[in-house]
Structure formats: structure tokens, C-alpha cells
Amino acid sequence: MSDEQDHKLEAKSDYVADASSVSTPDIDSVPDAELPDQELYHSHSWWTTYVFSQDAKYIGIQYALTAIGTGLLGLVLSWLMRIQLAFPGLGWLEPSSYYQFVTMHGMIMVVYLLTALFLGGFGNLLIPLMCGARDMAFPYVNMLSYWAFVVAVLVLLASFFVPGGPTGAGWTLYPPQAITAGTPGYNGGIILMLISLILFVAGFTMGGLNYIITVLQLRARGMTLMRMPLTIWGIFTATVLAMFAFPALLVGCLMMTLDSLLGTSFFMPAMVSLGETLTHEGGSPILFQHLFWFFGHPEVYIVALPAFGIVSDLLSVHSRKTIFGYRMMVWAIVGIGALSFFVWAHHMYVSGMNPWFGFFFATTTLIIAVPTAIKVYNWILTLWRGNIQLSLPMLFSLGFIVTFLNGGLTGLFLGNVTVDVPLSDTYFVVAHFHMVMGIAPILVIFGAIYHWYPLITGRMMDETLGKIHFWITFLGSYAIYFPMHYQGFVGVPRRYFEIYDSPYIDTSTLLLNKFITIAVLIVGAAQLLFLYNLFASARLGKKSEKNPWKANSLEWQTPQMPPEHGNWGKELPKVYRWPYDFSVPGAKEDYIPQNQPPSEIIGAKVEKT
Amino acid sequence: MNKKKSIFQLLTEKPWETDQIEADNDHQGRTVNITKQKLGLRTIMAASTVLFSLFIVAYSDRMLVNDWRNMPEPWLLWFNTGILVISSIVFHQATKYAEKEIFDKTKNCLFFIGFLAYSFLIGQLIVWYQLMGTGYYATSNVANAFFYLFTTIHGLHIIGGIYFWGKTTSKFIKRSLKKEDINNLIDICAVYWHFLLVVWLVLFGLMLSS
Amino acid sequence: MIVALSIFLITIGSIAFHFWSPWWWTEVASNWGNMDDTILLTFWITGAVFVAICFFVAYCVWKFSYKKERRAEYKPEDKKLESRLTWATAIGVAALLAPGLVVWNQYVTVPENAYKVEVFAYQWGWKYRLPGEDGKLGKTDIKYINDDNPFGLIIEDPNGKDDLLVDADELHVLKDRPVKFELRTIDVLHNFYVPQFRGKMDMVPGIITYYWLTPTRVGDFEVLCAEYCGTGHYAMRGRVIVDEEKDYKKWEAKQVTFEKMLAKSKENDNLQLVKKEK
Structure with a gap:
């Protein structure tokens, strides 16, 4: 296109030319490793191999399956809620169960599904493989991390069986209602929820420690930071965010547990609860909200950044093209991560905090839109003049771009303090965050599973089933959430068990509820197809060749596929280039793996431009 | 190791350009030149610092409400603080001895540290007992609640420290590790001890000054 | 082809839904009609971006679909293009923010005679x-x-x-x-x-x-x-x-x-x- 561009091409060709013409081994030479190879733990019993495994790949799969299992519960809860909303006349749910389902659905999806799946699942699976390490830095701690997560999930599930049932405080768990009569599960369920979260944070900290140290210290020779795939950048930055954000949740949870169990007044003000004067005094409910969102907003990016990273790699591999603007992508990830700690109060514009904060947080919030927009531009510019294969991962990535774009743009409504006033606490908010941090990351998860499935099982997932799954999920979820924004415009408040015939709400709005619910049921059912595909293909799927997508990054270059314990056989890989050398002018293949020595690049004849 | 680069220089590298490719091929794979345990400890300390900072923020915010009643500071707290200071000094000494490979002295220092750490915990429990004896319960005022909360969280950190101290000491006595490895572990424990001292001084200072 | 077409149709469908669906806000009954105006402004700006990007994606998918003999362009970055896009976005965002802050100022400043x-x-x-x-x-x-x-x-x-x-x-x-x-x-x-x-x-x-x-x-x-x-x-x-x-x-x-x-x-x-x- 521009002159600058031609310049780049030339530089590239030079490098290829050198590689082919001077095919002496010394261009392949890499200094000897200064560090000894990592010592690995080798399992010697069934228990340590399959249950208390210390192999990151295996832990990743354990994490992913546990998270998906919990997520299915969240999905079923959403069905129950939607049926109530569409057919309030059925009267089959109590208001209290409705609110319990709302709460558990939200918490499960955000924390126990998305966070656990992206960081625990994909993090464990991909970090050592993509960085060229044998395993995580501290495999034993890594195993503890998974089991702490399992206990957290069990405690969460246990809350369904205590008297009063699980908490119905909304996933934000705002005091005072979270721990006062009038809210379901106010003295049993909420305590288990808080304990479960504390366990989750403890478990996550152990995992996060591993992800950070492994990315920083255990990369293969030649793997500089700027040669890491964007997936790793996304997961790494998200982990750093989580290490700084989860303490806020921990502080909030601990203090609320004490308020509830001991009767302290950290968050609890003097109040008359359903006619009874409580002994609390002076506590500040808004302080909890600040703590919660100081965790809660980075949490959005803890989910989004890995999705950003993964989708960048999927787009690049499946359009056979270098990711556009790699450096900008890295800066955007880091920038978004840093900024995400300065925007939390945009969840609190109408919370009763000092209204003058609104100016500051609206400004920071809209600033964060800039790096996010850059990422979108770079994704679509990666497609430009690519060679786009419409494989399943690509389809899901395209679906992600559309939904994320939609959800991101509605974020500009809610982030802009004035526009937020009429829209906050309505279905516009519900539609926005489902689009941007529900559907969009989940589409990436699906794309990623279809993409890396052969790496885990050695087999491909069924393409036809996958396509049906994609179309129902993508179109269906768009049909659910796009119209939902307009319910928000009408002013339908969220967290309403029933709307009744409110004079300002047209009956057609209630009709829309029925349409949305039917779409929800269909989309939910389509996930069964996916589950069938996921489990059946492990046995029945077509055998995959090595590196089926012809990708460059290291995880596909292991001696065996699926990789064995220790990943790399005798010798650790050496890295000669970044992972985005697709369609390099002059090279015979349209991809050059990161660990392929320059002398082995086939047919690189110079084509100077 | 490669020569040091600022984070800004690192992030502006163009990994696809020929010069950069040549430079990158020499890279050893590590980002910083310290052991993974040391970097791990720093990460944990960073997360811990955030945790305590948020507690402090919550404390300062809550302090402004007029139902706040200050707590007395029992003299025993000063004594406990003294114990913590001494244990930190002794740990520093232990790393010196370990460096010089004076086995006996290192061993004695490590044992003494363990004794001090347990004494600190017992001392804190006695303070709790005294305060509750004089009617300062966690429920009677939020200032008391913060005191119990802070001492508990700090105490849990100390217990975590004692666990790693125990592992390190037993490895040291068994002489099952190479010299650098065991010194690395002792160093890490020492840094953690200093960290917990600083945390305590900040928390104690905060509670004194309010 | 189907993919490109459906992205195109989703975009058209969204616009059609916006203009012709019966669901819109209730008639305003207070002085905060200017909040509605900020919403409309946001709609125009974000709507334009949405349509432009979706069309671009649809075009790319249609135009650059996989052919074995073709090669993708090798282009790691384009500084000029990237900085132009960044500035354009920054200006768009500022255009959204400024009116928002003005109205917010009115919202939090209570008149004396209220x-x-x-x-x-x-x-x-x-x-x-x-x-x-x-x-x-x-x-x-x-x-x-x-x-x-x-x-x-x-x-x-x-x-x-x-x-x-x-x-x-x-x-x-x-x-x-x-x-x-x-x-x-x-x-x-x-x-x-x-x-x-x-x-x-x-x-x-x-x-x-x-x-x-x-x-x-x-x-x-x-x-x-x-x-x-x-x-x-x-x-x-x-x-x-x-x-x-x-x-x-x-x-x-x-x-x-x-x-x-x-x-x-x-x-x-x-x-x-x-x-x-x-």
C-alpha cells in the first residue's frame, strides 16, 4: 500500500534471502542454555496421574471441565429465569427462587465459568506449551490451585442445600440487603457464597502465581516477550490484573462475613429491617460497592483480555496472515489492563457516591474505549487482504467481532455518565454486559476449543455439528440480546420477578419477552450439540494430522501430538522468530513455525519488490 | 543475560525485523535474572501489599464516621512489635552466616527465629485475651473489629511464614540441597520476614495514630 | 459467501429494528430531555461505527476468502493508518463525552429555588x-x-x-x-x-x-x-x-x-x- 509498507516487505525478503542462500548451520546457532532444564515431577500411581495430577495440561483440562460443568448449571438457571419472565402466569417460581437463580447464574458465569475457564483452563493448557516450557513453575502449587477451585465450587453448590437456600442478593452481593431478612438466603446461603469466593481467590492466587512466573521466567530460548503469541499476552496481563483485583473482593468478603456472623458494622449502617431495629451502626454500604467494583471492573477485563488474545491468534492463523499491528495489540492489552483499575466507579454513577466522581470516571471510562477500539480495528485489518479460511474457529472469531463490537459500543452509552442515568438498572445494562462479556468471550471459548481440540485429543471435532452449533449460537444470542437493549430504552428495570401491566410499558414489550425466552431455550439446547461433539469426537473424531491448522506457535510443534508429559521430549525448543510469519513473501509454505531453523525454510527464493 | 532494557524499549521492539531477529535469537528466555522462587515471592508480596492497602483504605474511610471509638494500646503490643523486630534482625544475620557457610550459627539463628515467631503469635493471642477481658469485643465498636481483623490477617501471614520456615530449616539441617539452593530459600524467608515486619509496623502505626 | 451475507444482513436487520420496532423510550415528562439528546448523539456516532465495521468485515470475508494459490499480504503494521484511526476514535469519544459531562453538571447542580x-x-x-x-x-x-x-x-x-x-x-x-x-x-x-x-x-x-x-x-x-x-x-x-x-x-x-x-x-x-x- 504505502511506501513504508514496501520497505517492510523488502526487509522481510532480505531475511528470507539470507536464510536460503547462506544455508550454513551457523545461522541456526543459538547460544547454549545458561540454565539447567526444569526438573519434573513424575507421577507413579493412578491417583497422582489422573486425580492429583501436577501436569499443567492435565490441570487445564480438569479446570475446563469443572468450569463447563458449573457453567451448565448456570445455563439451566437462566432457562428457569427466562421462563418465569416470559410466562409469569405460570406461577411456578417463587420470587425468592427467582432471585436466587439470578444471583447464582451471575456469579457462576462470571467467576466460576469464565474466569476459571480462561485462566485456569486455557492458561494451564497453553502457557507452558506456547512459551516452550516443560510445565508450570510450581506444579505442586498448581495442583493445589485446582483443588481449591473444586472445593470452592462444592461449597457454592452446597448452598443450594442449606436451609433458606442459596443467596439471592444479586451477584453484586450488596450489603445491607445481602445479609438482612427480606433477601433469600440471608443467613446461610450468603455465608457459603462468601466462603466459596474466599476459597476461589486463594486457589486463584496459587494458579496466578504460576502463570506469571512461568510466562516471565520459563520461556524457551529465543522467546523474547515480544515474540510471545497474543494469547499469552492476554492471559498474562489478565492474571496480573487478577492478582491485584481479587484482594479487593477478599477484603469485601471477609468484612461482610464478619458483619453477618459476629454482628460487626463494617458495611452495616443503623437500620430498621422489616420493622426490627438492628444493632448495627455507622457502617458504609458504599464502601463495599467501591471494594466490589475495584475487583469487579478489572474482572471484566480478566475475562476479556484472554479472549482478545486468543481471538487475535485465531484470526491470524485462519486468515493465513500476520496479525495486524502486533505492537499496538500488545500496548492495547497492557494499556487496557492498567486503565481498568481507574474506571471502577462507572458502575456506581447512581449509587449515591459523591456525584462529582462522575466526571472523573466518565472520562477514564471513555479513554479506555480508545485502546479497545484499536484492537477491533486491528482484528478487521488482519482480515483485509488475508486468505480467509472459514473454518470453525474463524466463524466463531467473526461472530466474536460482531458481538463484541455491538457490546463495546453500548458500553459507550453506559460509561458516559449522563447517558447512564436513564439506562442504568434497566435491561439495557443486562443486554450490554451479556453481549460484551457473556456472548463475546464465550464465542471465543468455542472457537478456541474447536481450534485446540486436536492438540488435546489428537482428533478433530465434527465440522457439520460445529457449524450448526455456530449458527444457532451466534444468530440466536444476537436475537436474544439485541432486542433486549430496547426493553431497556422502554425502561424495564432489571431484576424484576414480574413486571405486571405497568402503564408505561406497552404489552408488545412483554411479547418481546416471550420471543427472547424462546430464543434462549433454543440457544441453550444447541449447547447440547456442542457437548455431544466435545465428548464423542474424542473417540469418533477424524484423526488429526500434526499441526492441522498449519499454525506457527510452539504448542503445535511438540514431538508428539498430543504432547506428552514434559511436552518437548529430550530437548527444549529454540525459537527463531515471532509466531506471525504467515504468507512470508518468497517462502514456499504460507507459514513458518517459530522453532524452524532458518536453514530449513523450503524454497525461499528472493522476490524483491 | 542480555543487557538490561527498559520496559519501554522492550515493548517497542519490532520482532519481525532482521536486526531484531538476530538479537532475539540470543535471548535466553528469562525476563529477569533471579530465581523463580524469588520472583514468586515478590509476586505474592505485591498481591499481599494490595490486600493490606485496601484494608487500610477501608479503615481510613470507616474511621471518619462518628461512631468510631479508639481502642487502648496494651503495652504488650509494643513487646510483640519488639519480638518481630528482633526476629527480622536475626533472620538477616542467618542469611549472612548461611552465605559464609557457618552451619552451626545459621542453624541456631533459624531455631531462634522459630521460637520468636511462635512467641509473637502467642503474644498476640494474649493481647486478644486481655482486650476481651476488659470488654473490647469486635462487636462493641468497629475500631475493635478492625484491630482483630488486622491482627488475624497478619497472624495468618506469619503462620504461612512459619510453614516455609519449617520446610527450609528441615532442608537445611538435612543438607539435602546444594548450597545456592538452600541459601536462596533462606534469603526468600528472610525477605518475607522483613516484609511482615514492615506490614505490622504500618498497621500498628495506623492504629496508634488514629 | 453465506457468512459475508449474514453479517451484512445482521447489520441491515439491526438498523431496521432500530427504526421500525415499536420499542422506544416513553415520552419524557421532565426537563431531562437533554439526556435523551445525549443518547441520540451516542446512537448516531456508535451506529455509524457499527455499520462501517460490520460492512468492512462482510466485505473482507467475501473478497478474501481462501484460495489455495493466493497468498495473504505480509504486513506487520502500518503506523500511519494506526495513528489516524487512533486519533479519529479519540475525537469521536471526546464528542460523546463532552455533552455528557455538561448535562451531568446540570444534573448534580440543584437550583436554589427547588x-x-x-x-x-x-x-x-x-x-x-x-x-x-x-x-x-x-x-x-x-x-x-x-x-x-x-x-x-x-x-x-x-x-x-x-x-x-x-x-x-x-x-x-x-x-x-x-x-x-x-x-x-x-x-x-x-x-x-x-x-x-x-x-x-x-x-x-x-x-x-x-x-x-x-x-x-x-x-x-x-x-x-x-x-x-x-x-x-x-x-x-x-x-x-x-x-x-x-x-x-x-x-x-x-x-x-x-x-x-x-x-x-x-x-x-x-x-x-x-x-x-x-
Whole structure:
């Protein structure tokens, strides 16, 4: 296109030319490793191999399956809620169960599904493989991390069986209602929820420690930071965010547990609860909200950044093209991560905090839109003049771009303090965050599973089933959430068990509820197809060749596929280039793996431009 | 190791350009030149610092409400603080001895540290007992609640420290590790001890000054 | 081809839905029509971006679909293009933010002459308190709340004596008179929300929050709680009626002052005592 561009091409060709013409081994030479190879733990019993495994790949799969299992519960809860909303006349749910389902659905999806799946699942699976390490830095701690997560999930599930049932405080768990009569599960369920979260944070900290140290210290020779795939950048930055954000949740949870169990007044003000004067005094409910969102907003990016990273790699591999603007992508990830700690109060514009904060947080919030927009531009510019294969991962990535774009743009409504006033606490908010941090990351998860499935099982997932799954999920979820924004415009408040015939709400709005619910049921059912595909293909799927997508990054270059314990056989890989050398002018293949020595690049004849 | 680069220089590298490719091929794979345990400890300390900072923020915010009643500071707290200071000094000494490979002295220092750490915990429990004896319960005022909360969280950190101290000491006595490895572990424990001292001084200072 | 076409159709469909679906905001009944304007502005800017990017994606998918013999372009970055896009975005974002901040400034700056009304929320209903003749609301404390003093007014405060207590979920406000809602809750969080007024603010136990507006249209509007407050959240409704002067005066005259109410309850107590003695 521009002159600058031609310049780049030339530089590239030079490098290829050198590689082919001077095919002496010394261009392949890499200094000897200064560090000894990592010592690995080798399992010697069934228990340590399959249950208390210390192999990151295996832990990743354990994490992913546990998270998906919990997520299915969240999905079923959403069905129950939607049926109530569409057919309030059925009267089959109590208001209290409705609110319990709302709460558990939200918490499960955000924390126990998305966070656990992206960081625990994909993090464990991909970090050592993509960085060229044998395993995580501290495999034993890594195993503890998974089991702490399992206990957290069990405690969460246990809350369904205590008297009063699980908490119905909304996933934000705002005091005072979270721990006062009038809210379901106010003295049993909420305590288990808080304990479960504390366990989750403890478990996550152990995992996060591993992800950070492994990315920083255990990369293969030649793997500089700027040669890491964007997936790793996304997961790494998200982990750093989580290490700084989860303490806020921990502080909030601990203090609320004490308020509830001991009767302290950290968050609890003097109040008359359903006619009874409580002994609390002076506590500040808004302080909890600040703590919660100081965790809660980075949490959005803890989910989004890995999705950003993964989708960048999927787009690049499946359009056979270098990711556009790699450096900008890295800066955007880091920038978004840093900024995400300065925007939390945009969840609190109408919370009763000092209204003058609104100016500051609206400004920071809209600033964060800039790096996010850059990422979108770079994704679509990666497609430009690519060679786009419409494989399943690509389809899901395209679906992600559309939904994320939609959800991101509605974020500009809610982030802009004035526009937020009429829209906050309505279905516009519900539609926005489902689009941007529900559907969009989940589409990436699906794309990623279809993409890396052969790496885990050695087999491909069924393409036809996958396509049906994609179309129902993508179109269906768009049909659910796009119209939902307009319910928000009408002013339908969220967290309403029933709307009744409110004079300002047209009956057609209630009709829309029925349409949305039917779409929800269909989309939910389509996930069964996916589950069938996921489990059946492990046995029945077509055998995959090595590196089926012809990708460059290291995880596909292991001696065996699926990789064995220790990943790399005798010798650790050496890295000669970044992972985005697709369609390099002059090279015979349209991809050059990161660990392929320059002398082995086939047919690189110079084509100077 | 490669020569040091600022984070800004690192992030502006163009990994696809020929010069950069040549430079990158020499890279050893590590980002910083310290052991993974040391970097791990720093990460944990960073997360811990955030945790305590948020507690402090919550404390300062809550302090402004007029139902706040200050707590007395029992003299025993000063004594406990003294114990913590001494244990930190002794740990520093232990790393010196370990460096010089004076086995006996290192061993004695490590044992003494363990004794001090347990004494600190017992001392804190006695303070709790005294305060509750004089009617300062966690429920009677939020200032008391913060005191119990802070001492508990700090105490849990100390217990975590004692666990790693125990592992390190037993490895040291068994002489099952190479010299650098065991010194690395002792160093890490020492840094953690200093960290917990600083945390305590900040928390104690905060509670004194309010 | 199908993929490109469906992305194209989704975009067209979204636009069509936006313009021709029956679902849109209720007619505004306060001075906050400018909030609607900021929403419209946001719609135009974000809508244009949405359409442009979706079309671009559809075009790429159609134009650059996989051919074995073709090679993708090798282009790691294009600084000029990237910085242009960054600046364009920054300008677009600023254009959204600036009007937003201006309106927010109006929203949080209450005019001097605003008539103060206390909105009193509890699980799960609404009550109201008007300042009475002196135009001042008396001080309250949660510890004084009992059957005789449902609002918890401090009896010693002279400002409270003539306060009109509306022990019902229906409030009347005067058209074209700025009103400041002082929002108070005695238990959990609530939020006083009238869709037609556009304004919103959480009510937080322990503090008084507020927002203001000028009703501009006579009518009968529904009050909803917009902050989750427990099992009865969805049923926590009330009414606000915007009146012309005459109707408003009529309604106001029917309300009881705090003083009268105290006297009345004392009378009742005495009666009961007498009964008991008998």
C-alpha cells in the first residue's frame, strides 16, 4: 500500500534471502542454555496421574471441565429465569427462587465459568506449551490451585442445600440487603457464597502465581516477550490484573462475613429491617460497592483480555496472515489492563457516591474505549487482504467481532455518565454486559476449543455439528440480546420477578419477552450439540494430522501430538522468530513455525519488490 | 543475560525485523535474572501489599464516621512489635552466616527465629485475651473489629511464614540441597520476614495514630 | 459467501429494528430531555461505527476468502493508518463525552429555588414528606422511628412540626416547579425511578442522596424501585402525579402535619387508657 509498507516487505525478503542462500548451520546457532532444564515431577500411581495430577495440561483440562460443568448449571438457571419472565402466569417460581437463580447464574458465569475457564483452563493448557516450557513453575502449587477451585465450587453448590437456600442478593452481593431478612438466603446461603469466593481467590492466587512466573521466567530460548503469541499476552496481563483485583473482593468478603456472623458494622449502617431495629451502626454500604467494583471492573477485563488474545491468534492463523499491528495489540492489552483499575466507579454513577466522581470516571471510562477500539480495528485489518479460511474457529472469531463490537459500543452509552442515568438498572445494562462479556468471550471459548481440540485429543471435532452449533449460537444470542437493549430504552428495570401491566410499558414489550425466552431455550439446547461433539469426537473424531491448522506457535510443534508429559521430549525448543510469519513473501509454505531453523525454510527464493 | 532494557524499549521492539531477529535469537528466555522462587515471592508480596492497602483504605474511610471509638494500646503490643523486630534482625544475620557457610550459627539463628515467631503469635493471642477481658469485643465498636481483623490477617501471614520456615530449616539441617539452593530459600524467608515486619509496623502505626 | 451475507444482513436487520420496532423510550415528562439528546448523539456516532465495521468485515470475508494459490499480504503494521484511526476514535469519544459531562453538571447542580420533597423508602414501599409552610424539612433519626412517629422525626426540631407526612405511595408534584427529591431509606438500598422523568439515584441507609428535576407534563406516572432490595423488589411500586396548581393545592390541603399527627395519636392513647381504666 504505502511506501513504508514496501520497505517492510523488502526487509522481510532480505531475511528470507539470507536464510536460503547462506544455508550454513551457523545461522541456526543459538547460544547454549545458561540454565539447567526444569526438573519434573513424575507421577507413579493412578491417583497422582489422573486425580492429583501436577501436569499443567492435565490441570487445564480438569479446570475446563469443572468450569463447563458449573457453567451448565448456570445455563439451566437462566432457562428457569427466562421462563418465569416470559410466562409469569405460570406461577411456578417463587420470587425468592427467582432471585436466587439470578444471583447464582451471575456469579457462576462470571467467576466460576469464565474466569476459571480462561485462566485456569486455557492458561494451564497453553502457557507452558506456547512459551516452550516443560510445565508450570510450581506444579505442586498448581495442583493445589485446582483443588481449591473444586472445593470452592462444592461449597457454592452446597448452598443450594442449606436451609433458606442459596443467596439471592444479586451477584453484586450488596450489603445491607445481602445479609438482612427480606433477601433469600440471608443467613446461610450468603455465608457459603462468601466462603466459596474466599476459597476461589486463594486457589486463584496459587494458579496466578504460576502463570506469571512461568510466562516471565520459563520461556524457551529465543522467546523474547515480544515474540510471545497474543494469547499469552492476554492471559498474562489478565492474571496480573487478577492478582491485584481479587484482594479487593477478599477484603469485601471477609468484612461482610464478619458483619453477618459476629454482628460487626463494617458495611452495616443503623437500620430498621422489616420493622426490627438492628444493632448495627455507622457502617458504609458504599464502601463495599467501591471494594466490589475495584475487583469487579478489572474482572471484566480478566475475562476479556484472554479472549482478545486468543481471538487475535485465531484470526491470524485462519486468515493465513500476520496479525495486524502486533505492537499496538500488545500496548492495547497492557494499556487496557492498567486503565481498568481507574474506571471502577462507572458502575456506581447512581449509587449515591459523591456525584462529582462522575466526571472523573466518565472520562477514564471513555479513554479506555480508545485502546479497545484499536484492537477491533486491528482484528478487521488482519482480515483485509488475508486468505480467509472459514473454518470453525474463524466463524466463531467473526461472530466474536460482531458481538463484541455491538457490546463495546453500548458500553459507550453506559460509561458516559449522563447517558447512564436513564439506562442504568434497566435491561439495557443486562443486554450490554451479556453481549460484551457473556456472548463475546464465550464465542471465543468455542472457537478456541474447536481450534485446540486436536492438540488435546489428537482428533478433530465434527465440522457439520460445529457449524450448526455456530449458527444457532451466534444468530440466536444476537436475537436474544439485541432486542433486549430496547426493553431497556422502554425502561424495564432489571431484576424484576414480574413486571405486571405497568402503564408505561406497552404489552408488545412483554411479547418481546416471550420471543427472547424462546430464543434462549433454543440457544441453550444447541449447547447440547456442542457437548455431544466435545465428548464423542474424542473417540469418533477424524484423526488429526500434526499441526492441522498449519499454525506457527510452539504448542503445535511438540514431538508428539498430543504432547506428552514434559511436552518437548529430550530437548527444549529454540525459537527463531515471532509466531506471525504467515504468507512470508518468497517462502514456499504460507507459514513458518517459530522453532524452524532458518536453514530449513523450503524454497525461499528472493522476490524483491 | 542480555543487557538490561527498559520496559519501554522492550515493548517497542519490532520482532519481525532482521536486526531484531538476530538479537532475539540470543535471548535466553528469562525476563529477569533471579530465581523463580524469588520472583514468586515478590509476586505474592505485591498481591499481599494490595490486600493490606485496601484494608487500610477501608479503615481510613470507616474511621471518619462518628461512631468510631479508639481502642487502648496494651503495652504488650509494643513487646510483640519488639519480638518481630528482633526476629527480622536475626533472620538477616542467618542469611549472612548461611552465605559464609557457618552451619552451626545459621542453624541456631533459624531455631531462634522459630521460637520468636511462635512467641509473637502467642503474644498476640494474649493481647486478644486481655482486650476481651476488659470488654473490647469486635462487636462493641468497629475500631475493635478492625484491630482483630488486622491482627488475624497478619497472624495468618506469619503462620504461612512459619510453614516455609519449617520446610527450609528441615532442608537445611538435612543438607539435602546444594548450597545456592538452600541459601536462596533462606534469603526468600528472610525477605518475607522483613516484609511482615514492615506490614505490622504500618498497621500498628495506623492504629496508634488514629 | 453465506457468512459475508449474514453479517451484512445482521447489520441491515439491526438498523431496521432500530427504526421500525415499536420499542422506544416513553415520552419524557421532565426537563431531562437533554439526556435523551445525549443518547441520540451516542446512537448516531456508535451506529455509524457499527455499520462501517460490520460492512468492512462482510466485505473482507467475501473478497478474501481462501484460495489455495493466493497468498495473504505480509504486513506487520502500518503506523500511519494506526495513528489516524487512533486519533479519529479519540475525537469521536471526546464528542460523546463532552455533552455528557455538561448535562451531568446540570444534573448534580440543584437550583436554589427547588422545592424539597423527602422520598422515604422501606422494604417494600414508598412514603413521602413535604416541608410544609416554612419550606424546611425537619431533621430525622432512624432511632426515633416508631408507630407514632413513622418518619423518625426529631421532635425537638421546630422545622419538623409543620412537615406534611404522606403515609401513602402516591406523591403529587407541581408542574414546572423544580423539585429536589431527598432520598432516604431506613433499611436496604433502593432507587427512586420514574421512567418518564429519566432521573435516578440510589437511596443508601445512613445518608441522604438526592436528585432534581422539573416536571414538564401533567400526568400519572408509575414509580419503580430500580435497585435490587430483596424479595419484594419487583412489587415496590408507587405513583407520582404531576398536577397543575389548582389540583396540587387541593391535594396538599388534605395532608396532615407532623404536629397534628402527634396530637391525634396522643388522643388515641388517652382514649385507650380511659377504656382500660373502665
